[in-house]
Amino acid sequence: MEAVSKTENTQYIELNMGPHHPATHGVLRLKLTLDGERVVRCEARIGYLHRGTEKTVEHKSYHQALIYTDRLDYLSPLTNNWAYVRAVEKLLGIDGKLPRRAEYLRVITGELSRISSHIVGAGTHVLDLGAWTFFLHAFREREKIYDLLEELTGQRMNNTYFRIGGVAADAPDGWLEKVYKWADEFEKKHHPELMDLIAANPIFVERTKGIGVIPPEMALNLGLTGPMIRGSGIKTDLRKDEPYSVYSEFDFEIPTGKNGDTYDRFMVRMEEMLQSVRIIKQAIEKMPEGDVLIDDYKIVPPPKRDAYTQIEKLIHHFKLVSEGVRVPPGEAYGAVEAPKGELGFYIVSDGSAKPYRFRIRPPSFINLQSIEHIAPGHLVADIIALIGTIDIVLGEVDR
Amino acid sequence: MISQIREKLGELATDVIEGIDMPTVITTKENLLKVIEVLKNELGFNTITDITAVDWYGRRDKRFDVVYHLRKVQSPHRVRIKVAIDDGEKVPSLVPIFEGANWLEREVFDMFGIEFEGHPNMKRILLWEGFPGHPLRKDFFWREEVPLPENE
Numbered sequence: 001m002e003a004v005s006k007t008e009n010t011q012y013i014e015l016n017m018g019p020h021h022p023a024t025h026g027v028l029r030l031k032l033t034l035d036g037e038r039v040v041r042c043e044a045r046i047g048y049l050h051r052g053t054e055k056t057v058e059h060k061s062y063h064q065a066l067i068y069t070d071r072l073d074y075l076s077p078l079t080n081n082w083a084y085v086r087a088v089e090k091l092l093g094i095d096g097k098l099p100r101r102a103e104y105l106r107v108i109t110g111e112l113s114r115i116s117s118h119i120v121g122a123g124t125h126v127l128d129l130g131a132w133t134f135f136l137h138a139f140r141e142r143e144k145i146y147d148l149l150e151e152l153t154g155q156r157m158n159n160t161y162f163r164i165g166g167v168a169a170d171a172p173d174g175w176l177e178k179v180y181k182w183a184d185e186f187e188k189k190h191h192p193e194l195m196d197l198i199a200a201n202p203i204f205v206e207r208t209k210g211i212g213v214i215p216p217e218m219a220l221n222l223g224l225t226g227p228m229i230r231g232s233g234i235k236t237d238l239r240k241d242e243p244y245s246v247y248s249e250f251d252f253e254i255p256t257g258k259n260g261d262t263y264d265r266f267m268v269r270m271e272e273m274l275q276s277v278r279i280i281k282q283a284i285e286k287m288p289e290g291d292v293l294i295d296d297y298k299i300v301p302p303p304k305r306d307a308y309t310q311i312e313k314l315i316h317h318f319k320l321v322s323e324g325v326r327v328p329p330g331e332a333y334g335a336v337e338a339p340k341g342e343l344g345f346y347i348v349s350d351g352s353a354k355p356y357r358f359r360i361r362p363p364s365f366i367n368l369q370s371i372e373h374i375a376p377g378h379l380v381a382d383i384i385a386l387i388g389t390i391d392i393v394l395g396e397v398d399r
Numbered sequence: 400m401i402s403q404i405r406e407k408l409g410e411l412a413t414d415v416i417e418g419i420d421m422p423t424v425i426t427t428k429e430n431l432l433k434v435i436e437v438l439k440n441e442l443g444f445n446t447i448t449d450i451t452a453v454d455w456y457g458r459r460d461k462r463f464d465v466v467y468h469l470r471k472v473q474s475p476h477r478v479r480i481k482v483a484i485d486d487g488e489k490v491p492s493l494v495p496i497f498e499g500a501n502w503l504e505r506e507v508f509d510m511f512g513i514e515f516e517g518h519p520n521m522k523r524i525l526l527w528e529g530f531p532g533h534p535l536r537k538d539f540f541w542r543e544e545v546p547l548p549e550n551e
Binding site: 046047050052055059091093218220222223224234241331332335344365366369373399 | 421535
């Protein structure tokens with residue numbers, strides 16, 4: 001959209017949208033400069049939820065750091081765990097050497113997380129645009145995912161299911177069948193229902209088509225990732241580009257948009273849910289047997305029974321509980337394709353049991369930057385659509 | 400990829416190391432922009448992933464490392480660029496090459512107090528104006544009590 005020129009005898013108005021505005025998905029403040037209804041300039045003010053995660057974790061052991069990662073993008077805690085353990089596993093030299101059952105459980109829970117995050121993303125996005133029914137139906141499905149995750153991990157949110165070297169526990173009996181049943185139902189019944197509700201809805205289409213267009217060059221230049229860059233037609237996804245874990249064993253597509261507008265990004269998210277369902281179903285069908293934690297007592301505590309009866313195991317147990325995992329000196333960057341985009345952890349170790357530097361590469365933070373570039377020229381009402389389409393979680397933006 | 404990087408960068412890089420996860424280019428702040436341009440235009444590292452810093456307070460002569468991560472989209476290739484600087488030294492800004500560097504550099508400034516030369520808006524981003532010090536420096540006590548800001 002062309003830049004707005006100031007006409008004679010008009011005055012710009014400055015408007016603060018947020019930090020406590022229901023459509024800002026948290027505590028985001030947008031400082032808008034308006035010419036009538038049109039936005040001339042948009043400046044994002046963030047940091048209201050800054051908790052100093054990076055600093056805090058420098059004083060925690062590698063294992064304690066894990067729970068802080070849950071609380072970044074709290075809509076998708078499992079992929080956050082994953083990115084972090086991946087970085088640590090690279091430093092420990094065990095990346096790709098985990099028991100296969102652990103990798104499969106990671107894939108299943110990670111994809112469940114992706115679906116639930118996209119449900120919130122898409123659901124609240126359309127809720128902001130006035131569609132109530134879609135939101136309710138979508139959130140019913142999210143609640144089912146949370147029930148499944150609760151059964152597996154013990155908690156609805158902030159699951160902390162991953163461990164350095166595997167996952168916390170094996171799936172309970174019958175859990176995989178329940179997930180399969182849910183996935184099948186979602187794919188055949190509920191997803192088409194959701195699409196029927198919204199895809200051709202004239203109000204929704206009118207408010208999203210051609211809004212917030214991001215050309216591919218701009219997406220690359222801004223470093224956007226996830227649905228934000230795929231909506232612009234660039235087919236990139238870390239699960240395909242650098243197939244980590246066991247993703248190379250599954251058959252799935254990377255959906256992309258054409259025009260890079262809000263509608264395309266919404267459709268990319270909807271399609272990604274289906275692809276995640278495909279991955280989950282394949283993973284359950286191919287599920288291997290075996291352990292879910294790596295067999296290395298320098299990283300994972302030995303079974304309790306052994307710790308009570310064998311002195312060497314007791315020492316391992318004691319060292320792991322009192323001090324934690326010691327990670328060899330070096331630096332590593334581990335990233336996964338989180339629902340919002342590329343979530344990475346850059347960890348510098350000095351050989352002690354605490355990370356020397358713990359850097360989070362937050363996809364929401366970097367994606368949010370684009371709002372300053374795409375907002376000018378739009379109406380105030382479109383800003384609501386733009387916030388929804390960027391799909392931010394302020395816990396991750398502000399860290 | 401690493402030999403290509405060595406060849407293309409030549410004198411511009413002080414060293415190219417094969418890291419655990421990706422090739423790591425060590426360079427100086429004078430050569431930084433040229434290095435990034437060569438990586439972007441000739442080797443196809445077309446998107447910026449991350450900019451951050453590491454504080455080696457009391458452990459090394461040059462106090463900070465500024466660390467850049469670039470990525471080649473639709474491929475598994477990544478590269479890390481590291482520049483060592485002293486406290487108070489400025490680093491050239493990447494904003495003319497990658498627009499996405501804007502907020503990332505502001506965050507580094509906010510957390511470490513490293514200034515970027517030529518940045519269009521070198522202000523704090525997560526913390527408020529007037530916050531005492533830069534929290535990710537190692538000499539900043541991690542449980543420091545900081546007075547809350549006045550209402551804006």
